[in-house]
Amino acid sequence: MISEFDIIYRYFTRPSPAAVLGIGDDAALIKPTTGMELAVSTDMLLSGQHFFADADPRKLGHKSLAVNLSDMAAMGARPRWATLALALPEAIVRADEKWLEAFADGFFGLAHTHQVELIGGDTTCGPLNICVTIIGEVAKGKALRRSGARSGDDIWISGHLGDAALALAHEQRRIVLEPGEIAACLPALDTPTARVQLGQRLIGLASSAIDISDGLLADLGHILKSSKVAAVIRMNEINCSTAMKKHLPQPLAIKCLLAGGDDYELCFTAPKSKCGKIQTLSRELEIPLTRIGRIGEGEGLAVLDAEGKLLTLETKGYDHFRI
Ligand code: ADP
Ligand code: MG
Numbered sequence: 475m476i477s478e479f480d481i482i483y484r485y486f487t488r489p490s491p492a493a494v495l496g497i498g499d500d501a502a503l504i505k506p507t508t509g510m511e512l513a514v515s516t517d518m519l520l521s522g523q524h525f526f527a528d529a530d531p532r533k534l535g536h537k538s539l540a541v542n543l544s545d546m547a548a549m550g551a552r553p554r555w556a557t558l559a560l561a562l563p564e565a566i567v568r569a570d571e572k573w574l575e576a577f578a579d580g581f582f583g584l585a586h587t588h589q590v591e592l593i594g595g596d597t598t599c600g601p602l603n604i605c606v607t608i609i610g611e612v613a614k615g616k617a618l619r620r621s622g623a624r625s626g627d628d629i630w631i632s633g634h635l636g637d638a639a640l641a642l643a644h645e646q647r648r649i650v651l652e653p654g655e656i657a658a659c660l661p662a663l664d665t666p667t668a669r670v671q672l673g674q675r676l677i678g679l680a681s682s683a684i685d686i687s688d689g690l691l692a693d694l695g696h697i698l699k700s701s702k703v704a705a706v707i708r709m710n711e712i713n714c715s716t717a718m719k720k721h722l723p724q725p726l727a728i729k730c731l732l733a734g735g736d737d738y739e740l741c742f743t744a745p746k747s748k749c750g751k752i753q754t755l756s757r758e759l760e761i762p763l764t765r766i767g768r769i770g771e772g773e774g775l776a777v778l779d780a781e782g783k784l785l786t787l788e789t790k791g792y793d794h795f796r797i
Contacts, residue, residue, distance in 0.1 A: 475568050478597050485578040486558065490591035493555060502593035504555055510611040513551035517541045521602035526645075531573045533664040534604065535580025540666045541687065542608035543588060544738040547673030548685035550618040551610030555593045556585065559607075561600035588670055618676060618683035618742070623701035627681050627743040627769040630752065632669050632761050634713040635690055637662035639734020640721065649726050655717035666738040672763075675755055676742055683742035689733035694741050695775055701743075707767030710780045723780060732777065743769055 476484070482497065490496035494503035506512050519538050521527050539556065546553040558581070566573045585592060590608070641659040643649040651659065669685075676683060682701055686693045690712070698705055714722070714731060721727035744752060749765070756763035777785045 475564075476571060481562075481567070481574060481597055482595075485574045486592060486595065486597075488582060488592060490555070490593050492589075492591055493593045496591065496593045497595075502555070502557070504593065504609065507611055509614055511614050511617065513546060513549045513610040513612050513617060514607065515542060515545035515549075515610075516605065516607040517545065518603065518605040527602070530664070531577040532580035535577040535582075536584050536665045537580075538604040538606050539581050539584045539590070539608075540668050540738065542606045543584070543590070543668035543670050544666070544685040544687065546608055546610040547669045547740060548618065548683050549610070549612060550616065550673045550677040550680075550683065551612040552674055553588055553590045553608055553610040553670060555591050555609040557607045558592060558595035559603075559605040560595065560597050561603035562597070563602055564599055566602065567599070613677070616677050618673065618680050620682055620684055620697050620700035622680075622682040623697050623703050623743040623769050624681055624745070625703055625769055625771045627745055628749060628765045629694065629705060629707060629741065629743055629767040629769060630680075630763055630765055631686070631690070631713065631739055631741050632672055632763055633667075633737070633739040634715050634718065634762065635686065635737050635739060636718045636727070636731035636734050637715050638666065638736035638738075639663075639689075639730035640718060640727065642734075642736070643726060643730060649721065649724075651717060651721075655720070658715060658717050663736060666736065668738055669740045669761065672740060672755075672759055672761055675759065676740070676744075679748045679752055679755070680742040680744050683740055686737040686739050686741050687735060689735040690731070690737070690741060691733050691775060691777070692735075697741070697743065698769075698773065698775055701769075702773070704770045704772040704774050704776075705767055706770060706776045706778065708778045708782075709785075711764060711766045713762050713764045 637659040641663040644651040684693045
């Protein structure tokens with residue numbers, strides 16, 4: 475069976491010219507660019523909890539980095555370096571090095587796109603667990619935080635929401651999607667696109683930002699709590715795919731849209747005065763950016779349904795939207 479060191483050398487050691495020292499010593503060395511702060515974030519993917527045990531390794535490699543890139547996007551940071559802690563079941567290593575090859579391919583494919591260097595990690599034997607730490611850079615004092623939303627700000631989202639949750643619901647046989655719909659929704663679940671460029675361009679425009687990993691309601695809720703403000707959003711303003719539109723207003727589709735998670739889109743707030751610039755940015759990056767509501771004073775998140783009726787989301791009602 476291939477040794478731990480052979481795995482590291484064969485599959486995970488690549489040049490890392492932007493680091494002072496990469497893989498191979500007890501620690502990597504990095505030097506932040508002058509005038510920049512480091513942004514550091516970790517996300518773990520667990521077999522059985524975040525993906526099915528038989529998931530395609532190439533897609534897993536992609537997703538394990540993508541979910542971390544998304545955290546950098548939410549801070550407005552430029553991702554630079556990553557570390558990868560891997561627990562691998564003996565069966566994977568013994569039976570099939572193809573798994574490692576495909577995983578590394580998926581990981582490095584996306585890393586290459588964003589010029590992210592893998593500079594270290596840990597490799598051990600155990601139930602499949604993939605933990606990536608990402609390190610990015612952002613100009614001093616400029617990072618987008620959850621705490622900056624102010625009363626009167628618009629609430630924006632990128633892309634469309636709910637497709638990943640719809641695809642998951644289909645795989646779990648809780649909803650039936652047509653072949654064309656599943657083909658359209660599955661990439662959002664398997665190979666999400668982190669809004670890395672958008673995040674960096676929102677510096678100077680957005681007052682707060684978060685990436686939507688746990689569902690719009692929960693994640694916008696984090697902005698509201700951190701910023702000590704309230705919000706009203708309109709459900710029919712939330713941009714969604716043709717597949718989602720077809721299944722709305724089925725309760726499960728509403729749940730996927732509002733609380734599904736795994737979207738990896740950005741939710742951000744911005745003063746009204748930035749609206750034109752944000753629309754221009756949307757056209758330039760070819761990423762839909764839509765206003766879904768407004769920040770107000772006080773606390774709580776009100777959602778208006780398609781008829782303009784209020785859905786109550788406070789306390790227990792809020793759980794109702796969890797899936
Ligand atoms: P140590 O015994 O000091 O923990 P290791 O033998 O675990 O060192 O790792 C040797 C080198 O390989 C280190 O530079 C470490 O960061 C790197 N490394 C280990 N596993 C991975 C991995 N899965 N991906 C990238 N680098 C790794
Ligand atoms: Mg180690």
